[in-house]
Amino acid sequence: MARPNEEVEALLEEYADLIAVTGGDAFKARAYEKAARAIGGYPADVSRLDIKGLKEIPGVGRSIAEKVIEYVRTGKVTAVEERRARIPAGVRQLITIPTLGPKKAMALYEDLHISSVGELADAIKAKRLRDLKGFGEKTEENILHGIALMQQVGERFLLSTAMEPAEDIVTELSRITGCENCAYAGSLRRTKETIGDIDILVAAERSAPFMDALTELPSTAEVIAHGQKKTSIRTVTGIQVDLRVVRPESWGAGLQYFTGSKAHNIRTRTIAVHLGLKLSEYGLFETEGGKRIASRSEREVYARLGLPWIPPTLREDRGEIEAGLRGELPEVVTEGDIKGDLHTHTDLTDGLAPLEEMVTAAAERGYAYYAVTDHAPNLYMQRMTDEKVLAQRELVRSLDGRQHGMRLLHGTELNIGPNGEVDWPGEFLQSFDICVASVHSHFNLGREAMTRRIVRACENPHINVIGHPTTRLLGRRHGIDADLDEVFAAGARTGTALEINAQPERLDLGDEDILRARSHGAKFAIDTDAHSVRHLAYLRYGLGTAQRGWLTSEDVINTWPLRRLRRFLRKDRAD
Incomplete structure (x- = not known):
């Protein structure tokens, strides 16, 4: 709910x-x-x-x-x-x-x-x-x-909008006697940026208790279908939930089947046919004789097909099958790899919590470092001044290392003007630990001018990260019209990271753009752009998007130790 x-x-x-x-x-x-x-x-x-x-x-x-x-x-x-x-x-x-x-x-x-x-x-x-x-x-x-x-x-929902009811339902069904496994599957498990419906899978000997329970949850507004093999409901927020129950011995095959995209599943079934096998949600069977040879775990099913376990976020038939067969599947970045958040806000500008609360919450997440990057003065409604940001710096320095040894970086989120200019002059920017620069206005510049604008920002020796690079808002605003390949190449050439903004309505860069940027050799920062303590948890959505873009910890600068990160942030400037 x-x-x-x-x-x-x-x-x-x-x-x-x-x-x-x-x-x-x-x-x-x-x-x-x-x-x-x-x-x-x-x-x-x-x-x-x-x-x-x-x-x-x-x-x-x-x-x-x-x-x-x-x-x-x-x-x-x-x-x-x-x-x-x-x-x-x-x-x-x-x-x-x-x-x-x-x-x-x-x-x-x-x-x-x-x-x-x-x-x-x-x-x-x-x-x-x-x-x-x-x-x-x-x-x-x-x-x-x-x-x-x-x-x-259309009728699709933001990833975050679908995640909360899915996790609530999994929690409730997992409490029922006889539940051996329960998980969400489908596009939600693949962390697509928008979700059509929620697929829930249960492993149990009897399906009736789970089918009945789903229809009786407080979050259920409408029962669409109620059966032994499948029950569908609509939640009070309008999301359809489809529940299927499989026997425990079919859990792995069922989870694999109901997680993969249609194209990915066609590929795995085709491999099975070439091996003289048949793959379904009930298991992997010999074509002749019907003997089940794998089904209890996804790893078992993939292994019998000659593949490593493929992370759910990669199951889109975008080369993961071929990479798996060659033994070249990437070790995608995980939450355990993240050492800090490099783009966050406080109530000094448009955030909701004071600096001390944001720092405490970040430290509780186990971060090694954390950057505060409030808005710069050209975003006039935020009323930032030189005096305010310098006073904040003193406070940041006084808090540095006091929360579980977490190091603090004092930064700013600059505004990239129509010609690539930013808020403060170079000599002032040089005193920040990190500078994020983002487009916040003039979204309708022509393609050539927009491309030149962001490339110039990348070429600024003081700018370290391009924030939410396409400016898109899912369902509300298209991304800017720019030659993104030129932007990605500029980021790689200048040592300017590209942000994967974890705000659910942004998820910017998106997975397809990440794949393109990675081919240019760009580096990335997975940031929450948090404006409140609760927003720090949005990291999970940025991580899912990064995984869908095949990123490893080597590609993501905020997985690096602080010493290496600081070298990157210098952009080879002279001392």
Whole structure:
């Protein structure tokens, strides 16, 4: 089930949109947006807090706290219901389109009576929007991009959105008497960036107790099918869950079968046929006679096919079968390899927790080092100044090594301007331990200009990491138009790492881009871009994406010992 914090976050974000649509105070709408974000990232369960505890959350005053209490007690908020009633359902649907703001959605409804995504697409094709104030050809293009993003994602969910209910269900089913094994499989186990549905597999002698239990979980909103071999439900968050139960002796074969992509499974079944065998979810059998020869573990099944065990994240038929047959399968990077996080934020800019809390949480993860990289001054809304960042540096230095010996790096996240310029001059940047540089604006530059912009950032001797290199937001914003191969080559040539941003809505670079960048010899940093203590746990999603890109610990700079990392960060600058 969704955490109460996330439910409240979504509700307050909706309320902010409703305020904007109905012509409410813009300052009030922004206040609710800020409070929503703070609640979503707050470590404590807001459903267990009273008014006083809620007011300790940044940006949450008495009025917002009272609405949270009301929601926890009743499941709804009167003020939100009243605002919803003032706005047609069609307008609320239009608001969900990326690139279309609340005010424009209301204008479309009032002036052109558009109340659905389909009607909007038709109106754009007929060029009906161009006569409206504030609309034009460029606006139409942006809205069509937004509609395309919605359709591209469709009924798919972010990896993180699917992971939480999957883990909850596995935990609940594992408690049932007779369960010998239970795990999620499918695209979730392969850590794809978006998930269509959740596959759960159980090993047990009897299936009925598990099938019944799934339908009775509090998170189950709808039972789609209820049978002995397969049961499907839909959760309260709209995700379909398919449960299958196999006998314990078939566990390995079942897990292999329900994890691999369709293309990967075709390859393994083809290998089996060439060996005179038949592979199914029940086991690996001799074609003649039907004797089962492997099934209890995935390793056993792969070994009988002449292959090493293939990590789930590689099972996409992108060369893993051939590499396995040649004995050249990579040892992909794991969580145990990670020695630190190189891109994080505090409440000095847009983070939710003070420096001391972030450092303590990082130390508890067992890191050897940890970088603080708050935003630089050109991201004006963050109000960073030279004085503030230098004062933070003094605090960082005072905390260095005090938490389990973890070393602290003082850094910054710079803004890459349209011409590749960044916030501070070289002599000031030289005093930072690490500089991440990211594109935060001017997303629509032409391909040549955008490529030149990022290459120049790579060539800056003080920039160590290009943050979220394509700027994409899954389901909300396409990546920038740039010659990425030229960018990847520049990163390799200049000793500038490319970030794998672990924020679930980013996962940027994505796996296919990682594969391309790796072929150029680029190095990578798997970072959480954490804006709260909870975000530090997003590392798992960045790791999964890195594994899908075939990365080893040698490819990832924050798996290296601090001494080696510091040499890399110098970029061969003279002392």
